[in-house]
Amino acid sequence: MLEIKNLSYQVPDESGKELGILSDVSLTVGDNKFVVITGPNGGGKTTLAKAIMGLVTPTSGQVLWNGTDMTDLSVTERARRGISYGFQQPPRFKGLRVRDLLEMASGREDLTHEEECQYLIRVGLCANDYIDREVDASLSGGEVKRIEIATILARQAGLMIFDEPEAGIDLWSFARLTETFQQLHEEKRATLLVISHQERIIDLADEIIMISGGSIVQHGPKEDVFPLILANTVSGCSYMNNGGGEQ
Amino acid sequence: MNKIDAHLLREIADMESTPQGAYNIRKNGKLDGRVNTAHIVIDTKTDKSGIDIHIAPHTRHESVHIPVIITETGLTEMVYNDFYIGEDCDVDIIAGCGIHNSGCDTSQHDGVHTFHIGKNSRVRYFEKHYGEGDGTGGRIMNPQTIAYLEAGAVIHMETTQIRGIDSTKRYTKIVVGAGGEGSITEKLLTHGEQTAESEMDIILAGEDASGRVISRSVARDKSRQVFYPRMTGEAKCFGHVQCDSIIMDDARIKSIPAIIANCPDAQLIHEAAIGRIAGEQILKLMTLGLTEQEAEERILNGFLQ
Numbered sequence: 020m021l022e023i024k025n026l027s028y029q030v031p032d033e034s035g036k037e038l039g040i041l042s043d044v045s046l047t048v049g050d051n052k053f054v055v056i057t058g059p060n061g062g063g064k065t066t067l068a069k070a071i072m073g074l075v076t077p078t079s080g081q082v083l084w085n086g087t088d089m090t091d092l093s094v095t096e097r098a099r100r101g102i103s104y105g106f107q108q109p110p111r112f113k114g115l116r117v118r119d120l121l122e123m124a125s126g127r128e129d130l131t132h133e134e135e136c137q138y139l140i141r142v143g144l145c146a147n148d149y150i151d152r153e154v155d156a157s158l159s160g161g162e163v164k165r166i167e168i169a170t171i172l173a174r175q176a177g178l179m180i181f182d183e184p185e186a187g188i189d190l191w192s193f194a195r196l197t198e199t200f201q202q203l204h205e206e207k208r209a210t211l212l213v214i215s216h217q218e219r220i221i222d223l224a225d226e227i228i229m230i231s232g233g234s235i236v237q238h239g240p241k242e243d244v245f246p247l248i249l250a251n252t253v254s255g256c257s258y259m260n261n262g263g264g265e266q
Numbered sequence: 267m268n269k270i271d272a273h274l275l276r277e278i279a280d281m282e283s284t285p286q287g288a289y290n291i292r293k294n295g296k297l298d299g300r301v302n303t304a305h306i307v308i309d310t311k312t313d314k315s316g317i318d319i320h321i322a323p324h325t326r327h328e329s330v331h332i333p334v335i336i337t338e339t340g341l342t343e344m345v346y347n348d349f350y351i352g353e354d355c356d357v358d359i360i361a362g363c364g365i366h367n368s369g370c371d372t373s374q375h376d377g378v379h380t381f382h383i384g385k386n387s388r389v390r391y392f393e394k395h396y397g398e399g400d401g402t403g404g405r406i407m408n409p410q411t412i413a414y415l416e417a418g419a420v421i422h423m424e425t426t427q428i429r430g431i432d433s434t435k436r437y438t439k440i441v442v443g444a445g446g447e448g449s450i451t452e453k454l455l456t457h458g459e460q461t462a463e464s465e466m467d468i469i470l471a472g473e474d475a476s477g478r479v480i481s482r483s484v485a486r487d488k489s490r491q492v493f494y495p496r497m498t499g500e501a502k503c504f505g506h507v508q509c510d511s512i513i514m515d516d517a518r519i520k521s522i523p524a525i526i527a528n529c530p531d532a533q534l535i536h537e538a539a540i541g542r543i544a545g546e547q548i549l550k551l552m553t554l555g556l557t558e559q560e561a562e563e564r565i566l567n568g569f570l571q
Contacts, residue, residue, distance in 0.1 A: 074549055094552040104553045110546040113510060114482070114568035123554045123564065174554065 021048040021071070021178060021210060026080030028066055028233075040066050041077065042233040048226075051207040053200070055224040055241075056214045057248065063233040064214045065107060068180050071212070072104040073097045084178060103176035107183045107214075109167035113155045117166055120154060124170040138169040141202075143195035160187040168196065172203075179203070181213045185220065197223065221245060270337055270366050277396040278362030279333040285360075289331040290317055292345070294338045306330055306357075316346035316378075319359075323352030323384060331360045334377070339369020339403045345377045353384035353416075362394040365405040365431075372404040381413040381421065388420045397430030404432045411438045415446040417472060423448075427462070428455045428570065436464045444472030444501075452481040453570045456489035456517070465494040470503035470532065477505040484566050485517035496524040499532025507536040512543055512569060 028041040041063045048054050056064050069075040071082055073094040082089045089097050112120075121135055122128050136146040142165040152158065154166060164187050171179055184200075185193055197219050203211060204223060213220060221227060227244040229237035237244045267275075271293065275281040284299075288306035291299040295315075300308055305325040309318045319330060332347065351357065367373045383389055397405035413421050419442075427434060440448035448468055456462050468477040479495045497505040511519045525534035543565050551561035 072553060074553075094549060095555060095557050098553050098555040106546075106550060110544055110550050112547060112565060112568060114571050115565070116568075119564075119568060120554075123551060123556065126555060170554065 020050055020083075020085060021212070022081075022083040023047075023067075023071070024081040024083070026067070026070060026082065027078050028063075028070060028075060029078045039233045041070070044080070044230075044233075044235055046228065046235060046238060048210055048212065051204075051210055052225045053204045053211045053223055054213070054226045054228060055221050056212065056228045056230060057216055057221065058230040058236070062231045064230050065182055067230065068104065068182050068212065068214055071178075071180060072102055074104070098174075098176070101177035103171050103174045103179050105167050105171045105179070105181040105184060107186060109163050111155050111158070111163060112153070114153060116151055116153055117169075118150045120166065120170050121150075121173045124173040125175070130173075138173045139166075141172055141195075141199045142166070142169045143192040144169070161189055161192065164188055165192060165196075168199075172199075176209065178210045178212065181211070181215075183214050183216070185215060185217045193217075193219075271335055274335045274337070274364030274366055274396065274398075275333055278335075278364040278394045279331050279360050279392075281331065281333065285329070285331040287329040287331070288319075289333075290319075292332075292334045294336055294341055295343050298335075303328065308332075311346065311348075314346055315344060316348070319347065319349045321349070321351045321355055321357055324354050325352065326354075326356040329358040329360060333361065334363040334375060336363070336365045336367075336373050336375055339367050339373055339401055340371030342372070342374040343376070345375070347377065347379045349379070349381045349383075351381065351383045351387050351389060353386060355384065355387040355389070357387075357389055359389060359391045361392065362396070363407055363409075364396045365399070365407070367397070367399040367403045367405050368401040369399075370402045372406060374404075374406040374408075376408040376410075378410040378412070381411075383413060383415045383419040383421060385416045386418040387416075389422070391421060391423045393423070393425045395425075395427040395431050395434065397432070405430060406433045407431050408435045410436070413440045413448065415440065415442045415448060417444040418446055419443060420447040421449070422451075424451045424453075426453045428453065429457060431462075432458075432460050434462045434464075436462075437466070438464075439467045439469070440477070441469045441471050442475040442477055442503075445474045446472060447476045447478075449478040450480070452479070452483070454481075454483040454491065455486070455566070455570060456484075456491055457486040458489060459487070460489040462490070463492045463494075466496060468495075468497045468505065468507075470497070470499045470505055471501065473501045473503075475501065475503045477503070479507045479509070481507075481509040482511070482570055483509075483519070484512045484514070484570060485519050486514045488516045490517070491519045493519075493521045493523070495536075496526065497534055497536070498526040498528065499534050500528050502529065502531035503533070505532070505534045507534075507538075509536075509538040510569075511540040512566065513540055514542065 026044040029037045032038045139146045305322040442448040523536040548561045
């Protein structure tokens with residue numbers, strides 16, 4: 020079980036005033052749940068996900084995973100205790116091959132070709148074409164992103180966090196990816212926390228968390244929250260919508 | 267052969283035992299072992315220190331190992347090795363120098379390797395430099411490699427110097443004939459107070475010649491590195507120079523690639539980059555369970571692979 024208790028992350032703005040990127044966020048995610056975090060850009064979704072992995076140090080609050088307080092543990096320690104994180108914009112590595120990343124992720128140097136194939140097929144890549152390629156600038160953004168997701172699959176952690184897995188991925192590969200998420204959920208071996216704006220991913224979720232302005236504004240079963248999100252969708256600019264643009 | 271010799275040979279030439287094919291082992295300035303084959307003949311020079319290696323035309327899938335090891339402190343040598351490779355060959359040449367210096371005097375190996383590569387021959391040339399020993403004496407290597415390629419000839423040169431050499435000044439020159447190809451892959455890691463300088467001239471002399479330089483280096487601690495790769499196009503040709511360096515600690519790196527076109531049909535590209543390991547790269551590997559130090563090592567090993 021993942022528990023977030025009163026998590027805040029504040030940074031000083033230009034005038035030195037504290038700016039709340041996350042303000043007193045608390046939530047609980049049960050084992051093997053599929054939870055989608057959604058909400059407007061700049062609302063604090065990625066900061067929350069990074070704080071769970073330890074990539075961001077919160078100003079206050081706690082992160083507990085399976086009852087253990089992770090708040091003061093390093094990224095490495097959290098990874099070793101079952102938290103994994105797929106970057107929204109994964110870094111590239113000159114000289115590290117897809118095979119190297121999969122081996123590091125799985126913690127095994129004796130991964131069979133069959134196993135490597137399975138991880139790559141699940142993100143729509145053919146192992147024969149990719150396994151010995153370097154994860155460098157020769158790969159497209161979508162390819163790097165899919166390899167990133169494959170590393171999370173190879174990691175087989177109890178908590179899998181994905182930050183906008185759909186970003187940069189073409190429609191055909193995206194369809195394959197949604198099937199993979201569905202399979203992961205059906206296998207019931209991991210808790211999935213997915214930041215996404217895609218209806219097809221949101222539709223797979225057990226629960227939806229909506230974050231805006233650094234706070235959780237909605238959290239509940241998909242059936243309850245999804246209609247609220249759709250109803251609150253406002254197009255355009257609030258200044259214009261309120262007549263601010265009229266002479 | 268004692269343990270130190272065996273270790274040095276393993277480091278520089280991947281030699282676990284007596285190599286297959288022709289070889290010439292030089293130890294502390296003297297011949298320590300030589301084998302010729304039907305197609306490869308090695309002769310000791312009579313006018314100066316060094317050897318001539320003659321590879322008969324049409325020699326294919328054979329190799330020559332010519333490692334040099336120095337275990338005596340204070341030994342300084344200058345060696346000339348000349349390779350005469352006939353037409354239509356396909357051979358591997360494994361050179362390299364290992365110094366074990368446990369004394370207080372400087373040990374130094376300076377070598378000039380000159381290749382004359384016949385028409386349509388392919389040569390893969392590996393050169394590895396390695397130093398060790400707990401003495402205070404310096405370990406210095408100044409290698410020069412000069413290669414002349416006839417029409418259609420190809421040389422793929424791979425040089426590696428990972429740790430242990432205090433000072434190196436390297437010069438490489440490849441003159442590529444029509445339809446030929448010269449490529450250099452250079453890997454270098456310096457640490458402590460080491461200095462390394464690498465200067466190259468790749469001259470694409472013949473029509474449709476091509477050249478490629480891939481240089482990857484890591485400078486740690488207070489080490490210094492300087493690169494001067496120059497690619498010159500004298501005819502319709504294609505050349506690419508790529509220099510990538512990772513800089514760490516208080517190291518300094520200077521990279522000055524040059525491309526020179528003396529013909530309007532010469533197509534030459536150079537890329538050079540120096541930078542730290544990106545923080546995101548370390549963090550990504552830490553999310554896979556590696557410690558910060560393990561992540562750094564994996565990134566450096568991959569980069570220099």
